[in-house]
Amino acid sequence: MKKLTIRRPDDWHLHLRDGAVLKAVLPYTAAHFGRAIVMPNLVPPVVTCADAEAYRRRIMAALPEGLDFTPLMTLYLTEETDAADVEAGFRDGLVTAVKLYPAGATTNSQSGVRDIARVYPVLERMAEIGMPLCVHGEVTDPRIDIFDREAVFIETVLDPLRRRIPGLRVVMEHVTTREGVDYVRAQDGTMGATITTHHLMINRNAILAGGIRPHYYCLPVAKREEHRLALRRAATSGDARFFLGTDSAPHVDPLKECACGCAGIFSAPNTLSCLAHVFEEEGALDRLEAFTSLNGPGFYRLPPNEQHVTLERRDAPVAFPAKVETGEGTVTVFDPMTPIFWSVSMP
Ligand SMILES: NC(=O)N[C@@H](CC(=O)O)C(=O)O
Ligand SMILES: [Zn+2]
Numbered sequence: 001m002k003k004l005t006i007r008r009p010d011d012w013h014l015h016l017r018d019g020a021v022l023k024a025v026l027p028y029t030a031a032h033f034g035r036a037i038v039m040p041n042l043v044p045p046v047v048t049c050a051d052a053e054a055y056r057r058r059i060m061a062a063l064p065e066g067l068d069f070t071p072l073m074t075l076y077l078t079e080e081t082d083a084a085d086v087e088a089g090f091r092d093g094l095v096t097a098v099k100l101y102p103a104g105a106t107t108n109s110q111s112g113v114r115d116i117a118r119v120y121p122v123l124e125r126m127a128e129i130g131m132p133l134c135v136h137g138e139v140t141d142p143r144i145d146i147f148d149r150e151a152v153f154i155e156t157v158l159d160p161l162r163r164r165i166p167g168l169r170v171v172m173e174h175v176t177t178r179e180g181v182d183y184v185r186a187q188d189g190t191m192g193a194t195i196t197t198h199h200l201m202i203n204r205n206a207i208l209a210g211g212i213r214p215h216y217y218c219l220p221v222a223k224r225e226e227h228r229l230a231l232r233r234a235a236t237s238g239d240a241r242f243f244l245g246t247d248s249a250p251h252v253d254p255l256k257e258c259a260c261g262c263a264g265i266f267s268a269p270n271t272l273s274c275l276a277h278v279f280e281e282e283g284a285l286d287r288l289e290a291f292t293s294l295n296g297p298g299f300y301r302l303p304p305n306e307q308h309v310t311l312e313r314r315d316a317p318v319a320f321p322a323k324v325e326t327g328e329g330t331v332t333v334f335d336p337m338t339p340i341f342w343s344v345s346m347p
C-alpha cells in the first residue's frame, strides 16, 4: 500500500453554482480543498464587488459546520466593468481575480466580452495592481471548428493581449491543447494555466465513440489523444506555471441528458483520487503536490495551505457516488472509466 501526505490542495477553477445546488456540491470541495477560485458565471453573473460579497456570504452560509474552506471570489468581466470597483475589491481582499469570457463561449457567458479593446482600460488597471485575469480561451466565431477554438484564441486574442499589456498576470483556464501548453511554456512567470482532472483522463472518444455520452461533454471540449498526453506532460512536469483547476461544473441531469445538453463535468467528489491515479500512471507522484498545492499559491502570491491531506492506495477500488442529489435534481459524478484505488483523508 502506498501512502502520500501532501499540503492540502486548492482548486484554482471551480463552479459552485447557487441555492440548492451550491449546498449539495460545496461539501465535496470543502472536504479536500482549502481554497477555490469560484467562477462568477451565475445567472445573473457576479459583476460587481457587491455581487461578489453577497455570493461569498451565500457560499459561507452553505458551508457545513466544521469544514475549513475559503472561497476566492472572482468578478465576471463585462464591457461595462468599472475599473475602480475592481481595484477596490482587489485591494481590500474581497476579490482575487477577474474572469474573461468571450461572449457566447460557454455556459452563462452571454454577458461576456464581444470586443476585447473595450476592456483594455480595466485590464491595464489590473496589470498596474498585480491582479490576475482568468481567461476562458476559446473564440466563438461559428466559422472556426470547435476543436480549433482554443488554438485560434491564442493566436488572435491572447497573444495580442499579452503583447499589448505584458505586465498583466494571465491564467489560461482549463487548457486542453498541445498548442496551449506550448504557448504557456514560452511565456514568463506572468502567465499560468489551469488543467482539469478530466482533461488528463479522457480524450474526445469518451464523448463520441460507441454512443454519445453527455456527461463527458464540457468546454473546452476534450481533444485528440495527443493533446491529452501533452496535458499530462505539463501537469506532471513540476513546471510552476501549471496548476490544478478542476472546472468541476455541476448541471442537473435533465440539463445534460437532452437534445442540447449543457457543457460541464462534475468531478469534485473524486477529483483528487483520480489525480493520484494519473500521477501514479505517469510515475510522478512526487510532483503531485506541486500541481495541486504549491504552484497555484505561487502564481496567486498566497501561502500554501498549512493543513495536509493523505492519499492512500487501497488494495480494492474506492467507491464514489455515481450521482449527488441536490434538491433540484441529481448531478452525475465524473466517471473515470477505470477503477480508482486512491482514498483521501485529512490526518
Ligand atoms: N467547463 C464547462 O463545460 N462549463 C462551465 C463553464 C466553463 O468553465 O467554461 C460551466 O459553468 O458549466
Ligand atoms: Zn470556461
Ligand SMILES: [Zn+2]
Binding pocket: 013, 014, 015, 039, 247, 249
Ligand atoms: Zn469553468
